[in-house]
Amino acid sequence: MTLSRTHILALLTLYAIILGLRILVEVVGPLGPITGQLLTLLAFYIALGQAFNIFLGMTGYVDFGYVAFMALGMYGMASGVVRAYEAGLPGYYGIVFGLIQTITLTSLLALIVGGIALRLRGAYFAIATISVNEGLRYLVEGLDIWEGSRGLIVSGPLIRLFGSEGFSLLATIISDIMVFSVALLALVISIVFLNTRIGYALKAIREDEDAARVMGVNTTMYKVLAFTTSGILGGLLGAAWSFKVASIYPPDAFNILYTIEAIILVMLGGAGTLAGPIVSGTLYGSLKYFLAGILPGFQLLVFAPILVAVIVVAPEGIVGALRAYIPATRRFIA
């Protein structure tokens, strides 16, 4: 698959439509069933899929501890804001400090875990990453880091730093735009990866790691690169999301459900494709939103069979199937 200008334009158009709708809804109010809340969910799932796709989609490794990056991002941002508030600094210092903390913490975690666990393959890697997630959760609770199991409450500091209106904006449109920027950043990085040696190396690893190694590809380095990139993006997504939840508790922050959702998003859309996450994010997000009203809590039960069906019928995901069965779409969808 070679990327053409049409492919990139088509993708950017899709992103522009969703972002445009989000801003339009903010200005004029909900357009029928399209509410700000729905678009927020879509942006979140597109970003989650796009960020995770860089690792899972491109290398084929399943990271069951992906939510740990999001959790560190949430904690990084929230503790940055709380610290700025306690030190009497202006609010944007807190956000900048939070971003720095997020990037540092997530890249550290990715380098440590990736450096060690990425030498494992298949199920062993998956098991190692689950334990990292659970281990981190108990570390936060047990050592009472970031207020431990009492939860880190950021709404008070946010209201005092930015005022009620400022908090309101941060929790709605600003965090949505931040989530969207993460999705866009992940997309751009994916395009860059696919157009350079990195993409070839990752694809070689995914198809046959031993062969890639024999051909002289430094497999561990490329895997760690993809893992770290994907991890930092996950952290940034968590950081943006922390304005919405406004109080962070370890069992929710390290909830494995987000990892499962990320895997579903990548597999459903088509692992390693560029348009996959936006297709699956839109589908999953809207189904989750509408099902919450009709069948609360059942979206995962509904998605499990769909995922099995997709893997059986179209192992390449929705995007892969479109490209395979409708050749005309190949010009636009990558």
Next chain:
Amino acid sequence: MVERSWLILGGIVVILLILVGIGYYTTRPPEVTPTTPASTPTGTPTQTPMEVRTPTPTETIAPPVAVPDRIVIGFTLPLSGAFSKEGQLALKGALAAVKWVNEVYGGVKIGGKRVPIEIKYYDDESKRDLVISLYERLITVDKVHFLVGTYTSTLVMAAAPVAEKYGMVFVNWGGASDLINKQGYKYVVTTWTQASRYMAPVLDLISSLDPTAKRVALIWKSDEFNRIVMEGVRSRAQTLGFTIVYDKSFPIGTLDFTPLLVELAVVKPDIIVTGTHFADGLAITKQLADMGVNAKLIAVNVAPSVPDYYKSLGALAEGIVFPSEWEPGVWWGPDYAKKLGVEFFGPTPQEFHVMFLAMHGEEPTEYSASLANAIILLVKAIEVAQSLDQKAVREAFSKLDIVTFFGRFKIDPETGFQIGHQSVIGQWQDGRKVIIWPPDIATGKPYYPVLTWEEKKAGRRAIP
């Protein structure tokens, strides 16, 4: 191979449809059919049938405010998941409050009209992310007029910022953490006694009973609510001259307390105070009994006020002391209001009790009563404000100083912190909950010192 994959796909679709069907039927909210009580409850004063007042059309004058044909109050409740017990009990209270407002009271008096209320609720499954999206949905899609909270502090912490974001009045009846009202929210009004004042009266009770019992052991879940409850207990202990001989926490989700209880048994405290919710409170009592850890008084947070606690433990629950926001038998009625020199509003405690029993065939609990109280207070605030404007109603709440069947309501105008209401201390005696503190509303005498586990296993009852 193509045919085979279609076959698999078809099979999956069929399974999916079955799952959806099952899901639909199991997640439908329980239909509540009013049941008549089998007999008059013991301890309830005889009651004349309630008069049903219907709105009279002559009352309508030209309305100065735009009045809808019904006022919708939205909320979520944990009807499944970790807090499902409390959530389901609360829902029954909400239904009783709606019935009282619409059928007995005759609707909200606003703009010269009588407007009925309606509730719109979702199951938040005890999940924080769901709480956030469902409250947004209530505000933006369902366009409810006012919000009341959900149960337990962590979930309220997720819901309150959403209400604040949209500038919606949020009546918090189920989150007792002090932190909720310390966030600087402008629209959060708390109706019940907050955590720091919740369990501390246990120590006042002991001081009055036995000046020699001074050694207190605290064992608590390290969540926000219990942490603050314990801070309150500790500071009261200091004031009253108690010694804390043991003070340890356990992480959320712990259900095996053996290692902690082994340590605790060695210390031999006079009083054991546990900071728990329902599931862990039940487990810790069971394990105290299994290990035979005795004390002169054992106070357990949250769990014992739920009737299922006694159903699960039987005689082992005898003599266990617990704090509660409200219990049936706490007759905070018009007399109490008169004593305080403030207005009384809503059903009397007896009326509420009779009506609740008639609707649900069981006694109300603090959760049912608290949510019902929140709805009744909201009605009062709307009437005072004579407006559906959020700011006006929030201001009305600040001005209110009244008594309802639930007790007094008065908030700190700035933070919404509850300062009027007080918690009570109850004790299981011979299979019944008896209010033993504060003395002016106590329904019985405390049983002290409590029976040992061996005595209870032998079938002795805590009858003073």
